[in-house]
Amino acid sequence: MRRSLADLKSDCHAAVLAEVAETGLARLTVEGIARRAGVAKTSIYRHWPTVDDLLLDALDRTFPAERPTPGGKNLRADLLRSLDQLTAWLAGPTARAAAAILAERHRRPDLVDALYRRVFDAHGGRFTQTVLRLYAERGEIDAGRITPVVCDIGEAMVIKHQIDTGELPGKAYRTAIVDQVILPALGVQAPNEKTR
Amino acid sequence: MRRSLADLKSDCHAAVLAEVAETGLARLTVEGIARRAGVAKTSIYRHWPTVDDLLLDALDRTFPAERPTPGGKNLRADLLRSLDQLTAWLAGPTARAAAAILAERHRRPDLVDALYRRVFDAHGGRFTQTVLRLYAERGEIDAGRITPVVCDIGEAMVIKHQIDTGELPGKAYRTAIVDQVILPALGVQAPNEKTR
Numbered sequence: 082m083r084r085s086l087a088d089l090k091s092d093c094h095a096a097v098l099a100e101v102a103e104t105g106l107a108r109l110t111v112e113g114i115a116r117r118a119g120v121a122k123t124s125i126y127r128h129w130p131t132v133d134d135l136l137l138d139a140l141d142r143t144f145p146a147e148r149p150t151p152g153g154k155n156l157r158a159d160l161l162r163s164l165d166q167l168t169a170w171l172a173g174p175t176a177r178a179a180a181a182i183l184a185e186r187h188r189r190p191d192l193v194d195a196l197y198r199r200v201f202d203a204h205g206g207r208f209t210q211t212v213l214r215l216y217a218e219r220g221e222i223d224a225g226r227i228t229p230v231v232c233d234i235g236e237a238m239v240i241k242h243q244i245d246t247g248e249l250p251g252k253a254y255r256t257a258i259v260d261q262v263i264l265p266a267l268g269v270q271a272p273n274e275k276t277r
Numbered sequence: 278m279r280r281s282l283a284d285l286k287s288d289c290h291a292a293v294l295a296e297v298a299e300t301g302l303a304r305l306t307v308e309g310i311a312r313r314a315g316v317a318k319t320s321i322y323r324h325w326p327t328v329d330d331l332l333l334d335a336l337d338r339t340f341p342a343e344r345p346t347p348g349g350k351n352l353r354a355d356l357l358r359s360l361d362q363l364t365a366w367l368a369g370p371t372a373r374a375a376a377a378i379l380a381e382r383h384r385r386p387d388l389v390d391a392l393y394r395r396v397f398d399a400h401g402g403r404f405t406q407t408v409l410r411l412y413a414e415r416g417e418i419d420a421g422r423i424t425p426v427v428c429d430i431g432e433a434m435v436i437k438h439q440i441d442t443g444e445l446p447g448k449a450y451r452t453a454i455v456d457q458v459i460l461p462a463l464g465v466q467a468p469n470e471k472t473r
Contacts, residue, residue, distance in 0.1 A: 183440060184380075186443050187443075190443070193443070197441070226457070228453065228457055229453075230434065230450065230453040230454055230457050230458060231457055231458065233434065233437055233438075233441075234430075234434070234458060236437060237433040237434045237436070237437035238426065238429065238430070238433045240433070240436075240437060240440070241429055241432060241433035241436060241437070242429075244379060244436070245393070245429075247382050247383075247386070247389070254426065257424065257425075257426040258426055261422070261424055261426050261427055261462060262426060262427065262430060262458065262462050265461040265462045265464070266457060266458050266461045266462070268461070
């Protein structure tokens with residue numbers, strides 16, 4: 082039985098992400114991806130002109146959009162939710178593929194640039210940024226405080242924890258990031274001081 | 278003319294840092310280090326039982342100690358100074374060697390562990406931590422706010438900027454980290470709002 086086009090594309094997306102995470106960017110080949118996906122090389126080239134296009138398309142399709150609670154009125158809960166989403170993403174194959182691209186920044190600055198523009202920026206820039214802008218638009222937090230540095234706190238602290246320990250931060254650490262760093266930077270008091 | 282022992286040791290320190298930054302940890306050999314330093318392999322083994330020992334010794338010797346201004350009474354200036362020191366360190370050979378070790382965490386967790394214990398922790402843990410503790414001891418900031426998460430803000434935000442852009446943050450960005458994130462987390466008002 083032939084695969085549907087949607088299944089074939091999704092199998093190729095999964096294959097390129099797994100392949101680049103395993104081999105690194107320098108050794109990524111259309112042969113390896115085709116073998117892993119169980120498709121002919123010509124099927125890949127029919128849909129994506131280059132391996133880079135397939136890789137960026139796969140990253141784009143699997144990158145999560147940050148979704149604040151609809152009509153939500155709880156900034157702290159939405160920030161925690163955003164860091165939950167970030168750590169779930171970091172544990173998966175898309176993040177390992179993104180890391181493989183970032184590791185080759187000196188050799189492939191064009192692909193790093195495309196990763197930020199076509200994938201990260203197109204999905205809201207950074208985790209917590211969509212939430213922060215939404216609450217600022219509603220006038221619930223001071224829009225003047227939503228600076229690039231402040232929008233980067235969540236990702237910076239989660240990724241640093243991973244660099245230092247090799248592990249993603251658990252719920253308690255993520256709560257501390259929100260209560261001890263993000264909320265104070267917004268001029269908002271954390272609801273309780275027990276997390277200190 | 279024979280090198281003094283101090284010069285020989287310092288040449289070996291420089292050689293191992295340059296060598297590991299260039300070849301990576303997996304291809305680091307005593308032959309490569311000896312060639313680069315212009316010494317015999319036996320001279321290296323006379324002073325360091327293993328290549329790992331030489332590497333950790335070199336990291337230890339070249340890692341900067343965070344020094345608050347003696348008797349300083351300006352928390353903001355000392356935090357800025359600490360981030361200056363951090364970025365200067367990140368631009369140098371010791372940081373590239375540390376990055377080469379961190380890149381091999383899965384294969385060499387023992388060496389990553391030794392890097393944190395013998396080098397980072399032995400020199401104050403993290404940049405800004407020494408300053409924060411000093412001002413808390415003097416009662417100028419609330420000691421309850423000097424948590425692990427808060428102590429990690431400076432390093433996290435500087436390193437994240439480097440990951441995202443491939444460049445170390447300039448003075449304006451470092452000032453924004455202090456004024457928009459670290460000082461608010463300490464419950465201290467930044468002296469002016471012009472950096473926003």
